[in-house]
Amino acid sequence: QRMLDWQRTGFHFQPNKNWMNGLFMNKQINSLSKLGPLYYKGWYHLFYQYNPQAAVWGNIVWGHSVSRDLIHWRHLPIAMSADQWYDINGVWTGSATTLPDGQVIMLYTGSTNEFAQVQNLAYPVDLSDPFLVNWVKYPGNPVLKPPPSIHPKDFRDPTTAWATSEGKWRITIGSKINGTGISLVYETLDFKSYVLLDDLLHSALGTGMWECVDFYPVSQIEENGLDTSVKGDGVKHVVKASFDDDRNDYYAIGTYNESSNQWVSDDPNIDVGVAILRYDFGKFYASKSFYDPIKKRRVLWGWIPESDDERVDIEKGWASLQAIPRTILFDKKTGRNLILWPVEEIESLRSQSHEFDNVVVEAGSIVPLDVGSTTQLDIVAEFVIDKEVLERTNEADVVFNCADSGGSITRGALGPFGLLVLSDNSIVEQTSVYFYVAKRTNGDLHTFFCTDQSRSSEATDVSKSIYGSTVTVLEGEKLTMRILVDHSIVEGFAQGGRTCITSRVYPTKAIYEDARIFLFNNCTEAKITASLKIWQMESAHSLSAANGRRNQ
Numbered sequence: 001q002r003m004l005d006w007q008r009t010g011f012h013f014q015p016n017k018n019w020m021n022g023l024f025m026n027k028q029i030n031s032l033s034k035l036g037p038l039y040y041k042g043w044y045h046l047f048y049q050y051n052p053q054a055a056v057w058g059n060i061v062w063g064h065s066v067s068r069d070l071i072h073w074r075h076l077p078i079a080m081s082a083d084q085w086y087d088i089n090g091v092w093t094g095s096a097t098t099l100p101d102g103q104v105i106m107l108y109t110g111s112t113n114e115f116a117q118v119q120n121l122a123y124p125v126d127l128s129d130p131f132l133v134n135w136v137k138y139p140g141n142p143v144l145k146p147p148p149s150i151h152p153k154d155f156r157d158p159t160t161a162w163a164t165s166e167g168k169w170r171i172t173i174g175s176k177i178n179g180t181g182i183s184l185v186y187e188t189l190d191f192k193s194y195v196l197l198d199d200l201l202h203s204a205l206g207t208g209m210w211e212c213v214d215f216y217p218v219s220q221i222e223e224n225g226l227d228t229s230v231k232g233d234g235v236k237h238v239v240k241a242s243f244d245d246d247r248n249d250y251y252a253i254g255t256y257n258e259s260s261n262q263w264v265s266d267d268p269n270i271d272v273g274v275a276i277l278r279y280d281f282g283k284f285y286a287s288k289s290f291y292d293p294i295k296k297r298r299v300l301w302g303w304i305p306e307s308d309d310e311r312v313d314i315e316k317g318w319a320s321l322q323a324i325p326r327t328i329l330f331d332k333k334t335g336r337n338l339i340l341w342p343v344e345e346i347e348s349l350r351s352q353s354h355e356f357d358n359v360v361v362e363a364g365s366i367v368p369l370d371v372g373s374t375t376q377l378d379i380v381a382e383f384v385i386d387k388e389v390l391e392r393t394n395e396a397d398v399v400f401n402c403a404d405s406g407g408s409i410t411r412g413a414l415g416p417f418g419l420l421v422l423s424d425n426s427i428v429e430q431t432s433v434y435f436y437v438a439k440r441t442n443g444d445l446h447t448f449f450c451t452d453q454s455r456s457s458e459a460t461d462v463s464k465s466i467y468g469s470t471v472t473v474l475e476g477e478k479l480t481m482r483i484l485v486d487h488s489i490v491e492g493f494a495q496g497g498r499t500c501i502t503s504r505v506y507p508t509k510a511i512y513e514d515a516r517i518f519l520f521n522n523c524t525e526a527k528i529t530a531s532l533k534i535w536q537m538e539s540a541h542s543l544s545a546a547n548g549r550r551n552q
């Protein structure tokens with residue numbers, strides 16, 4: 001029997017027990033604040049795929065939690081059970097749309113008595129309840145069945161609706177035809193009857209089934225996020241699809257033409273699943289975004305599965321959690337990607353801090369950072385490579401990639417260097433989060449951001465893969481990273497969130513007070529200068545419904 005309690009996180013969302021997965025609809029039901037001063041509180045609602053009976057997928061219903069800050073959660077009773085012929089095999093992913101009159105519309109996928117996937121409509125029973133505890137299913141369900149060209153098990157996860165210029169609503173639903181991932185679009189006025197539009201929003205050859213499609217606008221001009229129906233000058237549209245085949249979330253940025261109902265990527269070389277745009281290069285799946293009207297931001301929720309053995313999940317009694325919500329912005333500096341960054345509320349959990357200025361890490365060395373307890377951290381780090389070595393180095397290292405180039409113990413002229421987190425004292429167990437800079441013979445620098453899990457655990461039944469990708473570093477920018485460490489999850493963000501990597505790690509020794517943190521530099525010659533600020537993070541304990549209305 002292993003002691004597995006340490007794996008539970010301190011400030012990430014997770015149910016008290018059992019299995020959860022993505023997703024959800026999620027939307028701040030802010031219009032309710034109109035209903036009276038007693039309820040003048042904005043509550044964020046998270047509905048998640050939940051198995052009330054076990055720590056594995058199955059018996060899926062909607063778990064429901066609410067929060068005022070996206071960090072402290074209050075667990076509520078199950079919002080929707082599998083109790084109708086059209087959802088008896090699972091109340092699956094859906095999305096909410098708040099109509100201009102304050103009505104809340106919920107569309108979700110049901111797995112029927114015959115395991116076909118259909119879309120159903122539901123409403124909150126009592127709009128004066130800020131917790132929206134009770135839901136009613138529309139008697140005319142299902143409102144959408146798979147069209148004849150679609151396999152009945154390939155039709156799921158309706159999006160939040162967006163409004164057309166004519167005042168109609170459109171939603172998109174993921175599917176596949178002959179191995180091509182597609183997003184079907186339906187138009188509706190009342191959310192009860194729908195017309196399937198002739199053209200697909202988008203499709204991508206060979207990408208397989210698209211789950212949890214997301215479609216939303218981003219601004220090239222403004223600093224804030226956009227509500228789902230916004231269009232006009234300086235507005236680009238993002239299509240994201242979760243590929244069932246490889247369990248990653250791919251996106252691209254493009255232009256939406258409402259009259260033809262088609263979305264086209266701005267760069268023909270970058271498409272959904274083609275080339276390198278991913279929300280996250282580690283474990284991160286079935287994410288969805290929503291618009292937060294209070295803070296005028298678009299927020300991304302990602303589901304983080306386990307990467308250990310299912311038997312261990314059963315032993316510990318729970319599986320999976322949620323990433324810290326991330327704000328989504330168009331990267332105006334590069335013009336070609338999104339930037340994802342932990343919501344600012346997470347900073348309210350920062351407590352004791354330690355600062356390290358210009359720590360020199362010689363080539364081939366390791367420097368301990370003494371910050372006390374290190375299982376719950378927020379780390380902000382900046383790195384400068386020895387200028388002289390940088391200038392005189394030329395290596396034709398164009399073939400580097402995180403997964404296959406030897407991980408953090410490889411030695412190159414300009415990398416790898418970074419941090420070892422969740423390390424034990426002897427540095428036998430450690431998870432490394434690092435940069436690797438490859439300088440080509442023509443002088444171009446290519447920077448990679450990676451997480452190496454190969455030494456993260458002495459256990460043999462956990463994933464030890466090395467994650468990562470390139471990250472754009474513009475002229476004059478320093479190399480920066482932020483890392484959130486929370487017991488069994490490490491979320492890394494490079495260059496302000498251009499490239500993100502989430503990993504689940506399962507150390508056996510580097511737990512509780514035995515976990516340490518180090519700087520490392522495995523360059524062959526270049527010394528690295530690092531400056532860091534490291535905060536210990538408080539826990540954000542959730543309340544269960546039984547705790548009533550205690551203030552958070």
Ligand code: DQQ
Pocket residue numbers: 021022023049060092093109156157211212286
């Ligand atoms: N899981 C749900 C589906 C969704 C997938 C069922 C994503 O609705 O497509 O639990 O993980």
